[in-house]
Amino acid sequence: MAIPGNFLSSTTEAVDPNTSGWVAKTNCTISLGSGGRNGDGVLAVRSVASGEMQARTVSSYAVTPWTEYEAFCDASGATVPERIGIRWLTAANAEISITWSLTTASASATWHRIAVGGEAPGTAARAQVVVSSSPAAGAVFSYYENFFFGYPITTTGNKFGFNTEASEIDATAWFNELNSTVARQAPMVSWPVDYYLAGGHVIAMTASANGNASMRSTDRPDATPGVEYVAYCYLNPPTSGSVTWVELRFYNSGGSQIQATRSTLAAPGTGWYRQYASATAPAGTASCSIAAGIDTATTGQVLRVDGAVVTTAPVLRAGSVLPYADASFEQGVAGWTVVSGVATIARSTPWGTYFFDGAYAGTVTSSTATTSVIRSAKFPLAAGSGGMDFRTEVYSNVSAGGWTLTRGVRWYDASNADLGLTSGSSAAIPTPNWWLLGNTFTAPATATQAAFEFTLTATSGSSVWRLDRLALWQSLPLTDVEAHDDTASITLTLRELTVGEYITIYRVTPDGSRTLVRGPSGLINLTAITSDLMVIEDYEAPVGVEVSYYIELRATLSSTPGFRASDGVTLTAGDENMCWVKDPGQPQRNAQFMAVSPPAWKRSISQAAYRVRGRRNPVVFSDVRGGLEGDLVILTRNDADAAALHWLLDSGNTLLWQVVPGVHETDLYVTVGEIGLPRLINQIDEDWRQWTLPLTQVDMPTTVGVAGSAGRTWQDILTQFATWQDVLDAYATWEDVLFDRRIGG
Incomplete structure (x- = not known):
């Protein structure tokens, strides 16, 4: 799959099926190698003699002065390290300069990322990508693939800029806060071929002396009081025993720090580990930052950081009232406590050993075969929650011994008075592996807060239970439909989906026919589920006809599907003289217009007649008959209507023409030819216009997604x-x- 936003062609990016996107620049020859990950082909660059060798893209790409760009690729070479550059050119393709990455710290035959970012010079009009290495002899190979050039790829919603997140330009986004020096390095790091957020450079903090050492981002983006944020980055500790951490900090309008939330890495080794810290911004918050450090460092120890992000906390289950820290255990046990019994609760260790979400799980351990009770903190419920049903879920794993479990919710009113426990029946916790355990409970009429409460009985000593990704939310229908007559669209809401499964959605009409529904990436057919909540706006549903939706859900692409079905819903037919003209991929362009006359349809056909001597009738060869063709005449009543129709037609996209039942026409996907828009009356102040739209019937577009x-x-x-x-x-x-x-x- 092509890298999103890549200026390079697919052949240049993947070096498949040939090297036509590349040319030798200095001291090398190029050829097509094999063993790549983005397709098999790789760019094999072979030195002619000792010294630097360079290869570059054949094409140059348009750039805008003073705009940031990024280039990266994956490299492999057992003999010599590499670097990548952006070669800035004038409009006449004369070289201005090259912005180079650092050279990778060591050579490696393992595929590793090299990357560079930079701002186009003021005189730049075009740019090329250049790769370079400096062998000590001729006939030395460096290999490259998976090339990208374009605007920087960053984490959606990240409050930090590109250089803070990726450090591909310089080290100025970080500074040495305590007992440290900060620099940029290019270690050999192997990232997945399709992980485009990780680059070649990292920030390296070196402890200046024995003791605590830390660094902080210079970037302090705005933050809003009461909003839950999460900060994370990859940490590369100097040893597995080093106490390294990431911290989310909040500041007031005067720049004073008012809160810091630390999350310590339980490192299993000296690799790269993503560590999360989350917190709700306190009153008075104006900005935020991220920090990282080592406790009790020794002189010269180095902590490396990459991929710094601060964003709003992820929603693990739509509508859940649990903060991320309490639901996912990434920075500890948050508000969880042992109410009674000998059990203990802690975060699992080390990083990545037990988890369903993130890299850690809550861990309950009982040294004896006895009963214990654990409880979460109290979480506020939405106004009017009293008497409502609530769903709970917990991902569960028994890693030692055995347990019986009673799941419940303890309720509280606005004055924190205990309203009692609502619980289910006791049952053995299933084993092995991870299980999703769910319940539904009804809140008391005066409830405004709730807490999880689990009663656990270990069936043997040294029993261990892991819990993760907890959620508590108001129970709503799994499938909802709502008609919107003003936009001639239907909103389909699907709740409590399973992330990682596959979904197919059909629109069903009264005659039983099924049509695939369009989503952001095209028709929703065996589409991977990325969120437990899916909201689909169906702009192609017919008007005046009852429709429903049939949803197939599959755990794997080859598994037998489960299904859901929605209620029926009808868009109001409205005036038969009006019709909708819609852009399936860009529904913001959709508009309704008055039809003067329907098309006088024709269906063309390609035929060839051959006159045979001595025969009365010719021999005729025909292709299949084509679809409908005809002119639709519509009116616009003012300049706003005319502007809306111009905007709709400007893209040249395939459109959907929709009519109400009873006019003896069917909804059609069409293209529109050359248009005319004379005034209805030939006077200069006449704002009514009569448009003639030459329509040609076409197939429904299948790969076009609903853009937004x-x-x-x-x-x-x-x-x-x-x-x-x-x-x-x-x-x-x-x-x-x-x-x-x-x-x-």
């Missing part, structure tokens, strides 16, 4: 541009801002 923000936020724009003027300079329209279509990109 798709996770893109104002925060992403804020971290990419210093001022709003920079945004205006980078995009032609606000629609281009939404879709990140930059001028010259």
Whole structure:
């Protein structure tokens, strides 16, 4: 699959099926190698003699001055380390300069990432990607594949900018806070071929003397009181026994630190481990930052950091009232306590040994075959929750011994008075592996807070229970449908889906026919589920006809599907003189217009007639008859209507023409030819216009997704541009801002 946002062609990116996207630049020859991960092909660069050898892209790519760009690839070479650069060119393709990455710290035959970021010079108009290594002799090979060049790839929603997250430009995004020096390094790190957020550079903090050492980001983005945030980064500790940590910090408007939440890594070795810290911003918060450090470091010890992110905390289950720290145990046990009994509760150790979410799990241990009770902190419920049903779930794993478990919720009112425990029946915790345990409980009428409460009886000494990814949320229908007559669309809401399964969604009409429903990536057919909540806006549902939805769910692509079915819902038919013209991929363009007359349809056919001598009738060879063709005449009543129709037609996309029942026409996917829009009356002040739209019936587009923000936020724009003027300079329209279509990109 092509790297998202790549300026390079697929052949240049993957070096498949040939090396046509590349050319030798200095002291080398190039050829097609094998053994790549992004396709089999790789760029094999062979030195002619000792000294630096370089290869570059054949093509150059348009760039905008003073704009940040990123280039990366995966490299392999047992003899010599490598580097990558962006070669800036004038409009006449004359070289201005090359922005180079650091050279990888060591040579390695294992595929590893090399990357560079930089700002285009003021005179730059185009750029090329260059790779380089400096062998000590001729006939030495360096191998490259999985190339990218384009705007920096960053974590969606990250409050930090590209250089803070990835350090591909320089080390200025971090500073030595305590007993340390900070620099940038390019160690040999092997990342998955499709993990595009990790680059070649990391920040390295070196302890100046024995004792605690720390560093902090210079970037302090805005933060909002009451919002739950999570900070995370990859930590590379100097030893498995080093006490290394990441910290989420909040500051007031005067710049004073008002809260810090630390999460300590339980390292299993000296690899790269992503560590999370989460907290809710306290009152008075104006900004935030991330910090990392080593406790009781020895002189010269190095902590490396990559992939720094601060963003709103992830939603593990839509509507859950549990904060991330209490639900996932990434930084400890949060508000969990042992109410009674000999059991203990702690975070699992080391990193990555037991987890369902993140890298840790809660761990309950009982030294004797006795009963213990554990309880979470109290969590506030939404207003009006009294008397409502709530769902609970916990991911469970018995790693030693055995247990019986009673799951329950303890309720509290606004004054913290205990309203009692609602619990299910006692049962053995299933084994082996991870199990999802769920219950439904009804809140008392005056309940405003709730806490998990588990009563556990160990069936033997030294029993161990792991719990993770807990959730408590108000029970709502698994499948909801709602009609919106103003947009001629239906909203389908699916809850409590299982992340990692596959989903197919059909729209069902009264005659029993099924049509696949469109989602962000095209028709939803065996699509991987990435969230437990899915909201689909169906803009292609017919008007005036009852429809329902049939949903197939599969644990694997080859497994037998389970299913759900929605209630029926109908979009109001409305005036028969009106019709909808819609863009399936960009429904924000959809509009309703008055139809003057329906098309006088024709169906063309390609035929050839051959006159045979001595025969009365010719021999005719025919292709299949084509679809419908005809002119639809519609009216726009004012300039706003005309502008809406212009915007709808501007893209040239396949459109959907929809009519109400009873006009003896069917909804059709069409393309629109050359249009005419004369005034209804030939007077200069006449604002009514009569449009003639030449329609040609086409097939429903299958790969077109419903475009929208798709996770893109104002925060992403804020971290990419210093001022709003920079945004205006980078995009032609606000629609281009939404879709990140930059001028010259």
